[in-house]
Amino acid sequence: MEDIGWNGKSPHEEGPNFCRLVMVPSTHMEREVSMMTEIPYEANDLQDKWREDLVAMVQRQHERWPFKEGKRRFTSKTNMVHMRAVLLNPAYGFTRPQATASKQVAAQRSNAVSADGPIPPPPPPPVLSSAPSPPPTLPPPLPLALPSLQPTTVQTEDPVGTELEHGAEMDFGSCALPGSAVQDVDLYVDFMHPSADLERFAYSVTLEQVGALNDLTGEWQGSTMQLIERLHEKAPGIEDALDITYPDPAHPEYLRRLVSAAAGGLLRSAPDAPSIHIPADNVLTLHVRFGQMRAAATAPTPGATSAPGTAHGQRCATASxxxxxxxxxxxxxxxxxxxxxxxxxxxxxxxxxxxxxxxxxxxxxxxxxxxxxxxxxxxxxxxxxxxxxxxxxxxxxxxxxxxxxxxxxxxxxxxxxxxxxxxxxxxxxxxxxxxxxxxxxxxxxxxxxxxxxxxxxxxx
Structure with a gap:
């Protein structure tokens, strides 16, 4: 096949000033571009990143987030440790944006050339000749210095100081960090007994956040059923018949009902609302008013005769x-x-x-x-x-x-x-x-x- 010049003439027709146009296949170039757009994140890419930056990285490839439901589903309040671990895990397929990846590959190629030895001199200028010359041979494409896909250990923001190994299974639902899906609440509970005795107890419980957060005031909504379960675990005499109320958030002088339950049926009772308002200081007050079962059970039977030696007990009860x-x-x-x-x-x-x-x-x-x-x-x-x-x-x-x-x-x-x-x-x-x-x-x-x-x- 004969080479053709820019004006469609052969070298014999053009003369000594003939200039050859060589067509280079674009296979290598296309392969490099396709590889540049699929470079996974490295630890250095996520250093000094704010929550907004991590959220944007995940939202750009939101369909690759591995957890679609439950505590680990992605939201704007997802734990930063969780987001970093998912972004850095190559199994989930999160990659750098194309522009960033192109610059990174160019820098890596430049480093690879300089590391192999001195930069080769430019090729000599072509010798003009009327005779056809064989097409120049192209050097093989340089290997791309892709980041390692092996698991790496990265220091996270966990206050405990633990290290997360990417690729390892983690229980992010148990992390109670700022901005996470669970928070500790100081619970003050007033127990009103049938005898009008008042007892006050203080507990610390952990509740899940449900609903939207109010970032301006720091207030949030807690799971009502989870609150009842925590109270059932901690509070004494909670198996009796009772009514639980709490101060209305807008009007603290009024009480709203949380749940009413028969004896032994607290965990089977449906609360009045699925969520409860938690103040910004994470302090919640509950009022538990018990029924009359306890007083009826302890009341003396009319006409009962006292056994010898019970007078002292009656006097103690009267004094109490x-x-x-x-x-x-x-x-x-x-x-x-x-x-x-x-x-x-x-x-x-x-x-x-x-x-x-x-x-x-x-x-x-x-x-x-x-x-x-x-x-x-x-x-x-x-x-x-x-x-x-x-x-x-x-x-x-x-x-x-x-x-x-x-x-x-x-x-x-x-x-x-x-x-x-x-x-x-x-x-x-x-x-x-x-x-x-x-x-x-x-x-x-x-x-x-x-x-x-x-x-x-x-x-x-």
């Missing part, structure tokens, strides 16, 4: 009931006294709500000062039985009576006392005031939350 009645009297008397205190309305209005730092400090100080004023002091409304005596006539008021009158738990009161103790040292008017502490605690715009504000004070 008298003590319980007096404890309720102390709580009621303290509740009336609290309502007369300046700042009580603001204290009650701020319960179970996100408040500015200054309001949180005011609530702590109100509760602690009220407790110091009345705890272990004589109560004039009580008789002189069943209560420890003080030097002044009258029984002591217990700290629990003060907590019940204010509607707070023992854990909350202990944290408030610790915060006030620190403020009396470093706060305004303290023994060693610090301007940073004073400014933070007096802020009316910042809403750090009681837990974070207490953590800040503990660092002083």
């Amino acid at each position: 009931g008298s003590c319980a009645s007096q404890s309720r009297t102390a709580t009621a008397w303290l509740a009336e006294k609290a309502q007369e205190e300046p700042g009580y309305a603001a204290f009650k209005a701020g319960q179970h709500r996100i408040q500015p730092n200054a309001a949180v400090v005011a609530s702590w100080q109100f509760a602690v000062q009220f407790c110091e004023r009345y705890s272990q002091k004589p109560c004039p409304e009580l008789s002189d039985s069943c209560q420890p005596w003080s030097l002044v006539r009258g029984p002591h008021i217990k700290k629990k009576d003060v907590q019940d009158a204010l509607g707070v738990g023992s854990m909350w009161m202990a944290e408030a006392q610790q915060a006030v103790h620190i403020l009396r040292q470093y706060g305004e008017g303290g023994s060693s005031p610090r301007q940073a502490v004073i400014a933070k605690c007096a802020s009316t715009s910042e809403k750090a939350g009681a837990r974070d504000l207490l953590a800040y004070l503990r660092m002083q």
